[in-house]
Amino acid sequence: MSPAASASTPTTVAPNDERTVLALSNVTKTYPGTPPVHAIRGVDLDIRSGELVSIVGPSGSGKSTLLHIVGTLDRATSGTVSVAGYDVDDLTDKQLSSLRSRHIGFVFQQFFLLAGETALDNVSDGLLYTGMPLNHRRVLAEQALDQVGLSHRMGHEATKLSGGERQRVAIARALIGSPDIILADEPTGNLDSKSGEDVVRLIEDLNADGTTIVVITHDHEIASRFPRQVSLLDGEVVEDTRSVEPEDLR
Numbered sequence: 001m002s003p004a005a006s007a008s009t010p011t012t013v014a015p016n017d018e019r020t021v022l023a024l025s026n027v028t029k030t031y032p033g034t035p036p037v038h039a040i041r042g043v044d045l046d047i048r049s050g051e052l053v054s055i056v057g058p059s060g061s062g063k064s065t066l067l068h069i070v071g072t073l074d075r076a077t078s079g080t081v082s083v084a085g086y087d088v089d090d091l092t093d094k095q096l097s098s099l100r101s102r103h104i105g106f107v108f109q110q111f112f113l114l115a116g117e118t119a120l121d122n123v124s125d126g127l128l129y130t131g132m133p134l135n136h137r138r139v140l141a142e143q144a145l146d147q148v149g150l151s152h153r154m155g156h157e158a159t160k161l162s163g164g165e166r167q168r169v170a171i172a173r174a175l176i177g178s179p180d181i182i183l184a185d186e187p188t189g190n191l192d193s194k195s196g197e198d199v200v201r202l203i204e205d206l207n208a209d210g211t212t213i214v215v216i217t218h219d220h221e222i223a224s225r226f227p228r229q230v231s232l233l234d235g236e237v238v239e240d241t242r243s244v245e246p247e248d249l250r
Contacts, residue, residue, distance in 0.1 A: 020082075021180045021212055022047040022070055027079035029065050029235075039065040040076070041235040047181065047214060052207040054215045054223035057232035063216050064185075066232065070214070071104055071183050072096045084180045101129055105174030105182040109189035111166045113158040119145060119169045120154040126173040137176075144172035148202060164195030171202065181212045188222065200225065 022045070029040035040062050047053055057063050068074035069081060072088055081088040084103040091099060105126075113122045123141035124134070145154045148168040158166060167187060174182050184203065188196035200222060207213050215226065223229050231239040 019049040020046050021049050021084060022214075023080070023082045024070065024076075025080040027069060027076045027081060029062075029069060029074070030077045039235050040069065043079070043235075043237055045070075045230065045237065045240075047212065049180070049212050050207075050210055051228060052204070052213050052215075052226045053228045053230060054217055054226045055230045055232060056217055056220060056223035058218060060234075061232040062235040063218070063232055065235070067183060067185055067216050071106065072100055097129075102177060103180045105177065105179040107167070107170050107174050107182060107184040107187050109186040111158075111163075111170045111190070113166055113169055115159045116157065118155050118157055119150060119161065119165075119172075122158055122169055123154075123173045123176055126176040130177070140176050141172070144176045145169070147175060147206075148172045162195065163191050164198055167191060167195070167199050168202065171199075171206075175206070175211070181214065182206075184213060184215045186217055187215065188217075188219070196222075 024043050024045040027040055027043045027045075028038070031037040031039060043066065055063055055066065065074070069076050070083070072081075072083060072091075075088070083099060086099060088096065088099075114125070117125070120138060120141050123144050124137040127137045127140065142151070142154060145151055148171050150165060150168050150172065153161060153165060158169065161169065167190075171182075171184075171187075174184075187203070188199050191199060203213055203215065204225070215222070217223055229239070229241045230237055
C-alpha cells in the first residue's frame with residue numbers, strides 16, 4: 001500500500017533532483033507564548049539519496065525540533081517539507097503514519113527496545129503495522145541483524161545485550177523496511193567510547209553500502225567524520241559543508 005492510500009490523493013512534489021529524498025524550503029516552527037518561541041527560522045535543506053549528513057549544534061539550537069519536522073512527527077508552522085516526493089502538508093495524520101513506516105527509519109539515543117523480546121522480534125516489530133506475516137517479518141529481521149553484525153545474538157533478549165548491541169538492534173529495526181532515509185538522534189549518546197566508535201563505524205559502513213543517513217548530534221568530533229555537516233544555531237542553518245556536489249550524487 002502506498003502512503004497515499006486514502007479517500008484523497010496527497011500531492012507529490014517534484015524535487016530539484018530526482019535523487020532528493022528530503023527537502024525543506026523556508027521552513028519555520030513557532031511555538032505560541034508570550035513571547036512566542038521561534039525554534040526553527042527559515043531553514044532550507046535537501047538530502048539526496050546516498051548522503052551521510054550530520055546535523056550539529058548546541059543544546060537549544062533547534063536540532064530536536066528539526067528532527068521532529070523532517071521525521072514528520074510534527075508539522076512546520078510555515079514553509080514546505082517533502083519526504084520521498086510527498087508534500088507533508090497535504091497528508092492526513094494517517095497518511096503521515098504510513099509515510100513514516102515505509103520511507104523513514106528512526107534510531108534514538110534510548111534504543112526503545114522491548115525488554116522481554118528477543119533481538120529478532122524487536123527488529124521484526126519494525127514492520128508490525130505493515131500487515132506482513134510474522135514469518136516473513138522474521139526473515140527480513142534476520143537479514144537486518146546480519147547486516148549490523150548481530151546474527152549470533154538474534155535469540156537473546158534485549159536485557160541480555162550490551163548497550164552497543166542494543167543500539168545495533170535499533171539500527172537493524174530502522175533498516176528492516178529498506179527506508180529511503182534513516183534519522184539517527186544522538187545514536188552514541190548512551191554508549192561508552194568503544195561502543196560509540198563501533199556504532200559510528202557501522203553508520204559509515206551502511207552509508208558506504210548506499211543507505212542514506214542523517215545523524216543529529218551535539219558532538220562536533222562525530223559530526224566532523226561525516227562527508228557533510230549542517231550546523232544549526234538559534235534555529236537557523238549557519239553552515240552547510242556541501243559546497244560542491246559529490247560526483248556520485250549527480
